[in-house]
Amino acid sequence: MDKDIPMRSFMQQFFDDETIADKAAEIGQAMLAARSLQLTEIAVKMRGSSAASYKRIQRFLRGIDPRAMLWRLFCEQAEYVMGDPTEIERPQARKTEYVGTLKDGKTKGFWMLLLATPYRGRAIPCGLLTYSSRTIGAGLSSRNLNHVRAFAELKDLLGERPLVLDREFSYLELLLHLVEEGVNFVFRLNQGSHPPKFWDADGKEVVLSLSPGEKVSHSALWYKGKVCVNLIGVWKKGLAEPLWVMTNLEPERAWQIYLSRMKIEQTFRDLKGLLGMTRLMNKRQENMEKMLALLLLVYAIALLVGENLRDRLYGLPTHPQERVDLVPHQIGKKWRRYSGLFILLNQKRRLPTREWQAIINCALQSFAAIVHPPVPTHV
Structure with missing residues (x-):
């Protein structure tokens, strides 16, 4: 049995139009095969001549905008939402x-x-935005305005969930905006x-200090005299400096949430290292963003399949929060060593057809639950 994903079944859950779903499935399958975002490399992996396939991709991009639909991957069960920027190098694109x-x-x-929600050591993307020093200059915009946008x-999807961000976002203008909008933050x-x-509340300046191995928290401090926040700082032994987390939540809860923010970093590594996210050549920003959004959709599908494959091959984890509803095997170290996506794309393991179909069915159910969350009813 080859580890082929029936992409059409997943895309039919995501796109309402079956014709569009078929086209997206063909392109998505080719993306996985090519491990690249270059249209020419994707076209080679599609049916028919590469020239005709290239034109089909271009027609798809003209007619469909996966960016807006990516919000359908927002997981309603998520405890929090992560946001983080990553650099995508284009060293030869001097005129783009x-x-x-x-x-x-x-x-x-x-x-x-x-923007993404956490999922078993990785993250499921639900939104994206791109910008550069050139687009900021041309649009009389700024990095901060792009973040706010x-x-x-x-906002409407967040509800009470906190937005978890790294230190480049901890500036006053964004904090003021989030407070005004009633958004929780870490x-x-x-x-x-x-x-x-x-x-502090009495107007006395509070100096943040702690020693290696120490944890300190402060409540109701005024950040730059403008925003009331809670703080928690931890200086782990062996690190050169402490880590401080700022939030409007209870400090200890915010600390535990921030510790799992690395999920989005792992996702960036998978997208770049396993799926070739940096291998794109689009001349127009709109098409580039559409291809990125389609790749993020394909990544989410492959991630769900890969995690179920990991459980089947290497057994269920011991921690309850990491469990899934699959038949357990003997737990081994390889479960923790490899991500599901790595196992799916790089390992040459073979499974009986019935086992593979069970993996696909479980992943498809998980995907459908994300895309079509149950509507709450009030009796």
Whole structure:
């Protein structure tokens, strides 16, 4: 049995139109085979001539916008939502309008801000936005305005869930916006070379300090005198500096939530290392974002299938929060060593057809539950 995913079954859950679902399935299957976002490399893996396949991809991009539909992957059962930008290098794209200069001031590229919900050591994407130094300059915009625009689209889905962000987001303008919108937040504090100042309710400045191995929390401090927040700091032994988390939640809960934010970093590594996210050549930003959104959809499908495959091959984990409804095998170290996506794409394991079908059915049920969450009723 080859580890082929019946992409059409998943795409029919995602797209309401069967014709569109068929087209998306063909392109998505080719993406997995090519491990690339270059249209020419994807077209080679599709049926028919590569020239005709290339045109089919272009027609699909003109008629469908997967970016808006990506919100259908928002998991209603998620405890929190993560956001983080990642750099995508385009060193040869000197004349591409959406490509600017990255953080080092030299390398050509742009940023993708990804929004996602956690899933078993990885994350399921539900939204994206791209920007660069060039698009910011051309649109008289800013990085901060792009952040606000991305989170504004997420607001109605968040509810009471906190938004979990890294330290580049811990700036006053964004905090003021989130407080105004009633959004819960968990940020890593950016202390940098000029640490922000905090004051207590009596107007006395509070200096953040702790020793290696120590944990300290503060409640109801005023960040830059403008926003009331709670803080928790932990200095783990062996690290060069402490980590401070700023939130409007209870500090200990915020700390536990932030610790699992690394899921989104693992997802970036999978997208770049296993699915070739950086291998894109689109000249127009709109088409580039559509291809990224389609890749994120394919990634989510492959992730669900891969995790079920991992459980079948290497057994269920011992922690209750990591359990899934599958028949357990003897637990081995390889379950923790490999991600499901890595096993799916890189390992040459073979399973009986019946076993593989059980894996697909379980993944399809999980995917359908995300895309079509049950509607709450009030009796």
